[in-house]
Every structure is written in C-alpha cells, then in structure tokens.
Amino acid sequence: MFIKNAWYVAATAAEVQDKPLGRTICGEPMVLYRGEANKVAALEDFCPHRGAPLSLGKVCNGKLVCGYHGLEMGCDGKTVSMPGQRVRGFPAIRSFAAVERYGFIWVWPGDVAEADESKLPVFEFFDNPQWAYGGGLYHIQCNYKLMIDNLMDLTHETYVHSNSIGQKEIDEVPCTTKVEGDHVVTSRFMENIEAPPFWKMALRHNNLADDVPVDRWQICHFTPPSHVMIEVGVAHAGKGGYDAPDESKVYSMVVDFITPETETSILYFWGMARKFQPQNAELTDAIREGQGKIFAEDLDMLERQQRNLTRYPDRALLMLNIDAGGVQSRRVIERLLTQENNGVAA
Amino acid sequence: MSDHMNEGASAPVGPDGVFTLSLVKSGKQLQVPADQTALQVLESAGIDVPMSCGQGICGTCLTRVVGGVPDHRDMYLSGEEQDANDQFTPCCSRSKTAVLMLDL
Numbered sequence: 047m048f049i050k051n052a053w054y055v056a057a058t059a060a061e062v063q064d065k066p067l068g069r070t071i072c073g074e075p076m077v078l079y080r081g082e083a084n085k086v087a088a089l090e091d092f093c094p095h096r097g098a099p100l101s102l103g104k105v106c107n108g109k110l111v112c113g114y115h116g117l118e119m120g121c122d123g124k125t126v127s128m129p130g131q132r133v134r135g136f137p138a139i140r141s142f143a144a145v146e147r148y149g150f151i152w153v154w155p156g157d158v159a160e161a162d163e164s165k166l167p168v169f170e171f172f173d174n175p176q177w178a179y180g181g182g183l184y185h186i187q188c189n190y191k192l193m194i195d196n197l198m199d200l201t202h203e204t205y206v207h208s209n210s211i212g213q214k215e216i217d218e219v220p221c222t223t224k225v226e227g228d229h230v231v232t233s234r235f236m237e238n239i240e241a242p243p244f245w246k247m248a249l250r251h252n253n254l255a256d257d258v259p260v261d262r263w264q265i266c267h268f269t270p271p272s273h274v275m276i277e278v279g280v281a282h283a284g285k286g287g288y289d290a291p292d293e294s295k296v297y298s299m300v301v302d303f304i305t306p307e308t309e310t311s312i313l314y315f316w317g318m319a320r321k322f323q324p325q326n327a328e329l330t331d332a333i334r335e336g337q338g339k340i341f342a343e344d345l346d347m348l349e350r351q352q353r354n355l356t357r358y359p360d361r362a363l364l365m366l367n368i369d370a371g372g373v374q375s376r377r378v379i380e381r382l383l384t385q386e387n388n389g390v391a392a
Numbered sequence: 393m394s395d396h397m398n399e400g401a402s403a404p405v406g407p408d409g410v411f412t413l414s415l416v417k418s419g420k421q422l423q424v425p426a427d428q429t430a431l432q433v434l435e436s437a438g439i440d441v442p443m444s445c446g447q448g449i450c451g452t453c454l455t456r457v458v459g460g461v462p463d464h465r466d467m468y469l470s471g472e473e474q475d476a477n478d479q480f481t482p483c484c485s486r487s488k489t490a491v492l493m494l495d496l
Contacts, residue, residue: 131450132451134467135447135448135449135467135468
C-alpha cells in the first residue's frame, strides 16, 4: 500500500531528455517524456492500440510516438493520430501530473485532480548558489519502509559503514525522537570525538584541521510520503557543535528521496547538499563518488533483509529504542494511508 | 424493392429497438433483436462482413446503406458522414427506421 496522492521523485531531469523513459511509481507503470515546449509529461505506459509500452517509442515534435505501429499520443492521454487510422474513438489512457523541479521529475501517482504543485516540498539548498548538490540513483529490491528505517536509525553506520562514516560513539550516544504532526525528527549529538574518515576529508577541504576532536551531529527528518533529509556535520570541539560558526564546522544535508516502485522495490534518489565550498565541482564529484560507495554498502543488507521478511511475512520483529524514528515514521504513513483510503484529503 | 420494404424504410423503429435488415443483393430479411448487434445477426446468417474492433472505432465493418436511416453509434464517421446516412458500422450502430436496407 502506498500513499498515492503525493509527489514522488520519478527521475532526474537528466534522465528524461529526448527519449521516453519507463518507470513504475507506486505500482503504476508510467512513461515519462518531454512534450511540447520541453514540458515533462507522465502517462500510463500502455499504448491503447495493442498494449505496447509507450516507453519503447520515441518523441517527435513533442508527441510521443509508439514504437510498435506509430500511434501518436498527446500528453493528455488522448491519441493524436495514427497512420491509416481515424483516432477519434480511441480510448484515452491515464495521464499523471508531472512537474520538473530542483533537477528532478516529480509525479503524482494518485488522482490527477488532487495534484497540487503547492504541495511540492520546498528545499532551500536546491537552486541556491550558497549550496552545492550531487547525487545518484540506486534501484533496490526492498520495501520503501526498510529504507526509511535505515535512514531514521543511523546506528547501522557503525557496522555497515565502519570505514567511512561509522564510529563506535554512534552506538554509545542515545538518540531522541520527536514527532511534530507529519514530521518525525531523530537527533543524535556526539561530543569531543575523533572525526570519521569522511568528515576528516570534508574538514580538509574546508581548510580546517582534521586531527583535532570534533562535535558531531545527525538530525534525521522524515516527511511524507517517504522523504528523509539528514542534517549532518562536525565542528571543532567546544565551538558550539551544531550551532558553531560556519568557519569552525563543515555540514551538509543528506538528501533521500525514496520512491516506491513495487511492494518490494524502490528507486532511491540519494544525494548530498553541502554549504561548504559550493563552487568546487571537483569536490562535488568526490563527495558523490564517496557517498555512492558508502550508500552501496546498504544495498546487500536491505535486499537480503527483504528476502528474509518475504520468506517469513508473519514473523514479529523487535522495535527497540534505536528504532523509534522508523516506528514513528511508519505511524505517520499508516495514518495518512487510512485518511487517503477513507477519502479524506491530505 | 417491395412496397412493404419501402414502407418499413420510412417508418420509425418501434420502442423495443427491433429492426429488420433488408439485404438487397441476397434478398435476405434478417431481424435484429434488441440484445444483438446487426453484425452478429449478419454473421449468424452466414454473411461475411469484415470486422475488427467491434466498438465503432476502426471502421473495418463499414457497410453501404441503400434505404432507411441508421442510428449511428460509432466514433469513426464524422458528423457530416453520419448525416449522409449512406453507410454505417453494423458492429454497434442500429436503425432509426423499422427497416434498414443494405448493399449486401
């Protein structure tokens, strides 16, 4: 079950250029493409003629042309033309609301009449010269809630990411979780510790000593339907930690857009927005490469975990103090799902 | 063409929607009940009419009308073509007159 009346990241803007792209979002197979004036469109990936996937076609003059028999589809889901045919009576296919923002293609897999651009999340770090962003996409065979659990409980870093961002102190310092409406926040503040390798690298790039003790923070924000933003950083110890002046710290936002594909697969758009050295493109590439390697370490764990859960669907799992962030996020999702399925607008 | 048929081709169809197909080439008279399409009746009578979509979209079954007024229910013909009443799609269209005369 997915929250359908919500915006999800379906692709990066770069993935949808001159060719159509097939993607399944919340169980809905879609074709994404750029129509007239380069405007993005999302339609059911189903030609009304013989059921061919339209994503195997091409885009000509802003029209999506089926790759099987040349049916020309409009972005409203109505057939425009087809060689040798009169198309007036062709049944329309479903069209989905689609918007390009922040370098991503966002789609609303639910009721198109409910789609509202003002409900798109707002992020200060995109399209902002004070910030730089780099990221990637992983296709992972697990339920989206397992990814949310993973990101709302960073104690796994000590074990899964022991060579980069993990360190024993994450385990030793308890986290606190609070819920404000639909927003779940899990925070952990570690004081006077050694910076792990990733943050030593970041300190050096910001011309800060990497061999002195630091204060480190991780503040995980879940918002529906399935976005997790994590404020992360280190400051030279004793300078105020999270509130230290910019010249004593390095910090960034881990950006996680988790888009359910099926009940057991996700499109995971990960990235990092940073407020230090934003003009340094080499640093952006280096961080993207490093983050990509670190996040790849989660894939095997999540996929094998999903296989275990599929094999034993009724087996009860433990929810410990470290799991509060994931548990509360799941409660928000359940509440919104119930509302949506009872016909209450979000 | 018998007087009886000419009469039927100008008389309106009854409230039950039942009408007669009068096939001028083969001389057959076929009744189309309310729960069957003209195409089904033609096929049952062994008259081969090419067809494809079965819902008035593709135009494959288009058949020439030589008398009577079709009740056009297709989405293939333009309004102008429908108004000419010289062809219809037997897969979904019916008759406004008690008798529809076809060039079959």
